[in-house]
Amino acid sequence: MYVILGKERFNDxxxxxxxxxxxxxxxxxxxxxxxAFEKVTSGKEIAIKYIPTILPPKKFFIPxxxxxxxxxxxxxxxxxxxxxxxxxxxxxxxxCDLAGIQCLNMVxxxxxxxxxxxxxxxxxxxxxxxxxxxxxxxxxxNLVNATFPCGGYDLFFxxxxxxxxxxVNTRSGDEIIKEIGSFEKVDTSHINELExxxxxxxxxxxxxxxxxxxxxxxxxxRSFGAxxxxxxxxxxxxxxxxxxxxxxxxxxxxxxxxxxxxESGIRYRVWYSCQLEPFAKVAGGINFRKxxxxxxxxRYYRKFRYPVDRxxxxxxxxxxxxxxxxxxxxxxxxxxxxxxxESES
Amino acid sequence: xxxxxIKDSSYRIKKAKILHTKKMTENEKFFEIVLKSGESLDxxxxxxxxxxxxxxxxxxISVCSSPTRRxxxxxxxxxxxxxxxxxxxLEAGDEVGIRGPYGKGFPVSxxxxxxxxxxxxxxxxxxxxxxxxxxLANRRDxxxxxxxxxxxxxxxxxxxxxxxxWNERTDLYYACTVDRAAPDWAGNVGLITTLxxxxxxxxxxxxxxxxxxxxxxxFVIKELLAKEIPERQILLSFERHMKCGNGKCGxxxxxxxxxxxxxxxxxYEQIKNMSEAF
Ligand SMILES: Cc1cc2nc3c(=O)[nH]c(=O)nc-3n(C[C@H](O)[C@H](O)[C@H](O)COP(=O)(O)OP(=O)(O)OC[C@H]3O[C@@H](n4cnc5c(N)ncnc54)[C@H](O)[C@@H]3O)c2cc1C
Ligand code: FES
Numbered sequence: 001m002y003v004i005l006g007k008e009r010f011n012d013x014x015x016x017x018x019x020x021x022x023x024x025x026x027x028x029x030x031x032x033x034x035x036a037f038e039k040v041t042s043g044k045e046i047a048i049k050y051i052p053t054i055l056p057p058k059k060f061f062i063p064x065x066x067x068x069x070x071x072x073x074x075x076x077x078x079x080x081x082x083x084x085x086x087x088x089x090x091x092x093x094x095x096c097d098l099a100g101i102q103c104l105n106m107v108x109x110x111x112x113x114x115x116x117x118x119x120x121x122x123x124x125x126x127x128x129x130x131x132x133x134x135x136x137x138x139x140x141x142n143l144v145n146a147t148f149p150c151g152g153y154d155l156f157f158x159x160x161x162x163x164x165x166x167x168v169n170t171r172s173g174d175e176i177i178k179e180i181g182s183f184e185k186v187d188t189s190h191i192n193e194l195e196x197x198x199x200x201x202x203x204x205x206x207x208x209x210x211x212x213x214x215x216x217x218x219x220x221x222r223s224f225g226a227x228x229x230x231x232x233x234x235x236x237x238x239x240x241x242x243x244x245x246x247x248x249x250x251x252x253x254x255x256x257x258x259x260x261x262x263e264s265g266i267r268y269r270v271w272y273s274c275q276l277e278p279f280a281k282v283a284g285g286i287n288f289r290k291x292x293x294x295x296x297x298x299r300y301y302r303k304f305r306y307p308v309d310r311x312x313x314x315x316x317x318x319x320x321x322x323x324x325x326x327x328x329x330x331x332x333x334x335x336x337x338x339x340x341x342e343s344e345s
Numbered sequence: 346x347x348x349x350x351i352k353d354s355s356y357r358i359k360k361a362k363i364l365h366t367k368k369m370t371e372n373e374k375f376f377e378i379v380l381k382s383g384e385s386l387d388x389x390x391x392x393x394x395x396x397x398x399x400x401x402x403x404x405x406i407s408v409c410s411s412p413t414r415r416x417x418x419x420x421x422x423x424x425x426x427x428x429x430x431x432x433x434x435l436e437a438g439d440e441v442g443i444r445g446p447y448g449k450g451f452p453v454s455x456x457x458x459x460x461x462x463x464x465x466x467x468x469x470x471x472x473x474x475x476x477x478x479x480x481l482a483n484r485r486d487x488x489x490x491x492x493x494x495x496x497x498x499x500x501x502x503x504x505x506x507x508x509x510x511w512n513e514r515t516d517l518y519y520a521c522t523v524d525r526a527a528p529d530w531a532g533n534v535g536l537i538t539t540l541x542x543x544x545x546x547x548x549x550x551x552x553x554x555x556x557x558x559x560x561x562x563x564f565v566i567k568e569l570l571a572k573e574i575p576e577r578q579i580l581l582s583f584e585r586h587m588k589c590g591n592g593k594c595g596x597x598x599x600x601x602x603x604x605x606x607x608x609x610x611x612x613y614e615q616i617k618n619m620s621e622a623f
Contacts, residue, residue: 067348068356071399076440079399081354084346112355112591119351224620251595254356254588258400265400267356274595282586283425286559288599288621298598306601 001168003183004190005157010164011043016180017089018042021125024060025091026050037090046092048159051135052319056097056247057090061104061121062271068116068254069267079267085120092129096141096319098152100247101126105152106311107250125172128156132197133204138320140208140333143216146317147205148198160193208318209336216314219339220305224297228338233293235328240273242322242330243299248315249273274298300335355591358397358442364417365437369503373423373468374433377410380443385415390476391450391554391582391610395590396420397442398435402428405587405605408446409471411478421471421503447590448609451476451554451580459552460488462544462574464565466495466537466557470503472582472609473556477511484516488551491544494521495537495557499530518544537561541568548573554610556582563623566613579613583622 005013017023018041025046027038035050037057063084071079093101101121108117128149131141141147149156154173157164165186168174177183211219243249253272258265273279275295280288289295303316316332323331351357365377380386386394388408397403410419424430435441453476461480465473480487492511496502502521511519520540522533533540537557553569555562562581569579585597585604597604600619602611616622 068354069358069399073399077358077360077397077399077442079358079397079442081351081357082348083351083354084348086346107593110592113353114591114593115351115354116356119349250593252588252593253596254403254594256400256402262400267397267399267403269594272594272596279596280586280598282584283423283429284558288585294621301600302595302598309601 001174002186002191003166003168003177004186005164005166005183007162007164009182012182013180014043014046014091015041017091017176020089020176020179022086022088023091024057024088026053029054040091048092048129049133050092052094052096052139052321052324054321054325055245056100056319056321057093058100058104058247058250060086060088060090060124061101062117062250062252065268065270066116067266067268070264071267072264073258074263083116083119085123087123089125089127091127092157093126093153094129094131094319095149096139096146096317097247098126098128098149099144099146099317100319102152103248103307103311103313103315103317104250106313125176126153126155127173128153130156130158130197132159132201136320136324138323138331138333139318140316140320140336141318142205143208143211143213143336144314144316144318145213146319147201158194158197160190160197163190165190165194209333209340211336211340213314216304217308219336219343220301222343223339226339226342228335228342229293229297231338232296232330232335233291235330236275236292236296237328238275238277238292238295239327240275241325241327243273243275244271245321245325247317247319247321248303251279274302296330355589356444358399358444361441361443363435363437363439363441366435369421370501372425373421373503375419375421376432376435377417377419378441378443379417381440386412386418386443386446387415388412388418388446388475389450390453390479391472392446392448393472393590393609394420394443394445395447395587396428396432397444398428398431399442401431403442403444403588404428405447405590407472407475409474411475411482413479413482419474421468421474423468445590448605449607450610452610453479456480456552457483457486458488459550459578460490460546462491462493462546462551462553462569464493464495464537464541464553464555464557466561466565467497467501468503469556469558469561469582470494471556473554474504474507476554481517489518489546490516491518491546492520493537493540493544494519495523495540495561497524499523499527499532536564538564538568541565541572544572546572546574549575552578552580554580554582559584559623576614576617577612580610581613581616582609583611584609
């Protein structure tokens with residue numbers, strides 16, 4: 001089902017939405033040339049046109065740090081598994097980031113299920129927002145089929161000038177529409193406009209890298225020994241920025257922390273990165289990915305090869321964040337291009 | 346931020362009590378553990394548990410007793426760092442937390458009706474002791490059983506009383522070698538690979554089960570292939586850094602495989618083309 005929201009009603013819609021649950025939306029980070037998902041209460045705070053935020057909305061689904069266990073060790077041991085969560089609405093999620101959340105959903109609902117993730121995720125209402133224009137030269141969403149919406153949201157907004165056309169995808173989406181109630185019915189002219197926009201996008205959003213998505217797994221099958229990885233070795237600083245900002249990177253470390261009373265404490269997980277040197281180290285000093293080239297290679301295979309077997313999709317959403325953030329100028333598109341060149345030569 | 350207790354969390358720990366400990370060597374200590382709920386751990390040989398010392402950390406440790414003993418289970422811990430050193434300080438009566446068992450162990454029902462060539466290097470005897478004791482408890486179901494053991498020096502030999510019993514049994518073929526002999530050592534000296542050519546087996550009906558330090562695998566596999574044991578019948582257990590045991594944290598990945606869930610026991614055919622495995 002589709003409904004229409006006139007632009008003049010947008011601010012009112014956002015205020016009402018923020019009264020229902022805490023609301024997060026893309027906003028300009030003041031003083032920086034950047035965007036972030038921030039808490040908002042009015043439409044004016046929202047950047048309707050934005051390029052991918054510094055951190056993807058995964059920060060709400062897997063917080064950088066979250067408690068898994070609360071324990072007491074005063075007498076014997078006593079521990080309880082807990083989940084921390086916060087009911088919220090996230091407005092303005094682009095299709096690349098919706099795809100990222102879909103990837104995380106698959107990982108954390110694969111058995112053994114992760115109830116910390118699933119419980120938290122079930123309390124989050126997602127409102128998507130279509131990209132009418134290509135965000136910048138770093139994106140590659142078309143290559144990985146993330147340019148158009150395909151589920152993963154409760155409501156999906158497309159900006160068509162004077163109004164938004166909204167796709168209602170779930171019952172929670174429908175409840176919002178019913179509760180706020182300032183929407184108009186959709187007619188064929190609206191749908192035609194939407195189709196026209198999508199048609200235009202199909203022409204503008206071309207494949208960013210000269211390869212068809214279906215051939216990428218084969219490319220990677222041929223590239224395990226490629227010299228491209230050696231080149232990355234020389235540039236990568238192993239800082240882990242690329243994995244932090246990636247919408248589908250979820251690796252973590254688990255640590256314990258004890259209160260000063262030495263009786264109670266928590267076990268928590270924190271984001272961790274396969275790019276950091278100790279990631280794959282085991283007792284006896286052996287490190288299974290000692291070289292930075294092996295670690296960069298692992299990152300690319302975890303985006304373009306391994307998940308294809310496990311989940312039948314890429315774990316790259318084409319958002320371009322890893323390239324935008326890399327201090328050493330390592331570019332995902334360039335790496336793919338180099339792999340293609342090397343495999344053809 | 347709201348908070349609630351989740352009963353089915355995969356991070357929930359079971360309370361367990363240490364029944365008995367034994368210092369085995371300078372670096373290894375043995376623990377017999379019982380779950381306080383009274384339930385059995387119900388593991389397979391080759392599986393591991395996550396052992397928690399709350400406030401210090403949680404680590405993967407192989408279960409080294411046979412699942413045929415249901416009222417308690419054993420582990421053997423080498424002190425190498427923070428958690429393992431603290432575990433060494435524990436004694437009978439102390440409590441630990443347990444998650445698991447985890448992973449795919451040795452597929453004992455598939456091994457039935459075959460001969461076994463069990464190869465243990467160093468601490469690799471821990472998970473293999475579980476398999477060996479399982480096989481001994483069900484001895485009639487298996488063909489010939491060969492146990493080859495190797496370690497650096499005689500003083501590092503683990504489970505020495507059991508080794509002597511195995512040595513005396515007539516239904517086992519047992520051999521042991523050390524890299525460096527001690528003055529009172531009368532046994533074999535040399536790498537474990539030197540023991541393999543002399544083993545008399547019928548390769549198509551034999552499964553090899555190999556656990557040892559990473560450097561050992563390449564050389565042992567070469568010898569096993571030379572003996573014409575089919576690739577699928579060569580079972581190897583891999584050690585990787587592990588944090589969650591649930592196939593999530595990513596620490597244990599060997600290319601597309603998660604050692605904690607898809608392994609730690611793999612057959613050679615599964616991983617032979619994975620350069621990260623060796
Ligand atoms: C499936 C499996 C079965 C194992 N079985 C046994 C066993 O039966 N007996 C035994 O003594 N050891 C076993 N280990 C190894 C044991 O888990 C590590 O020695 C232990 O985690 C080190 O913890 P630590 O806090 O003492 O070391 P730390 O102080 O954390 O570090 C010391 C070294 O150990 C490495 N290490 C730390 N944590 C881990 C981890 N979770 N997994 C692997 N390496 C780690 C570090 O990278 C470092 O090199 C097993 C490991 C795996 C993966
Ligand atoms: S230990 Fe976390 S994925 Fe295997």
